[in-house]
Amino acid sequence: MHVFQAIRERRSIKNFNPLHRFNENEENLLIELAVQSPSSFNAQHWRLVNVKDTELRKKIRAAAADQPQVTDSSLLFVVCADLKAWQKSPDRYYRNAPQDIQDLLVPWMGRFYEYDDQLQRDEGIRSATLIAHTMMLSAKAMGYDSCPLIGFDPVEVSRLIKLPDNHIIAMMLAIGESTKQAWPKPGYIDRAEMLFEDTF
Numbered sequence: 001m002h003v004f005q006a007i008r009e010r011r012s013i014k015n016f017n018p019l020h021r022f023n024e025n026e027e028n029l030l031i032e033l034a035v036q037s038p039s040s041f042n043a044q045h046w047r048l049v050n051v052k053d054t055e056l057r058k059k060i061r062a063a064a065a066d067q068p069q070v071t072d073s074s075l076l077f078v079v080c081a082d083l084k085a086w087q088k089s090p091d092r093y094y095r096n097a098p099q100d101i102q103d104l105l106v107p108w109m110g111r112f113y114e115y116d117d118q119l120q121r122d123e124g125i126r127s128a129t130l131i132a133h134t135m136m137l138s139a140k141a142m143g144y145d146s147c148p149l150i151g152f153d154p155v156e157v158s159r160l161i162k163l164p165d166n167h168i169i170a171m172m173l174a175i176g177e178s179t180k181q182a183w184p185k186p187g188y189i190d191r192a193e194m195l196f197e198d199t200f
């Protein structure tokens with residue numbers, strides 16, 4: 001599928017076939033494509049929890065306003081971010097880059113993040129959001145559908161997935177075989193409200 005078509009046809013789907021499962025090759029392809037996403041300083045803050053356990057899915061659904069996507073989708077990812085990714089052997093993020101790039105960016109990363117907790121959080125959300133979007137478009141191109149979710153109790157879901165310290169949940173992402181078409185696209189704001197030339 002052409003990338004334009006995947007972008008145009010991706011919708012947030014609420015109803016999935018609970019009997020459908022991804023095979024291992026499809027799951028691997030989805031992850032292989034996902035990690036190609038861009039991230040600031042290539043720090044790859046994203047951490048994905050692939051929730052396979054049926055009972056755990058039921059508990060997460062209870063913490064997610066009973067949204068059926070949580071139990072019925074073929075795959076449910078809790079898309080998280082490691083806020084301290086920038087501290088964790090950052091030289092590996094550039095191990096294949098030219099030496100001068102490594103020398104520039106690796107020490108810069110520490111200085112950039114060290115004293116700014118808000119920036120660390122923003123960057124985690126940015127990276128997690130970008131990987132989630134890559135996964136939504138990849139799923140569409142593979143013939144599947146998806147739904148990003150933020151309608152859940154983050155404290156309870158953090159507890160259920162045993163979220164480590166210095167990690168946050170950015171969203172959940174359900175992926176699977178749709179059983180019901182999305183309603184018509186809900187409506188876009190006017191370009192004049194979202195697109196500016198040079199300044200606001």
Ligand SMILES: Cc1cc2nc3c(=O)[nH]c(=O)nc-3n(C[C@H](O)[C@H](O)[C@H](O)COP(=O)(O)O)c2cc1C
Binds near residue numbers: 012147150152171
């Ligand atoms: C971060 C985020 C969280 C969302 N949370 C939910 C959710 O909890 N449940 C849901 O049904 N849809 C959720 N949505 C889907 C939006 O409602 C949907 O993207 C929007 O209405 C546009 O429709 P479309 O995705 O079909 O184009 C979420 C979307 C985003 C980006």
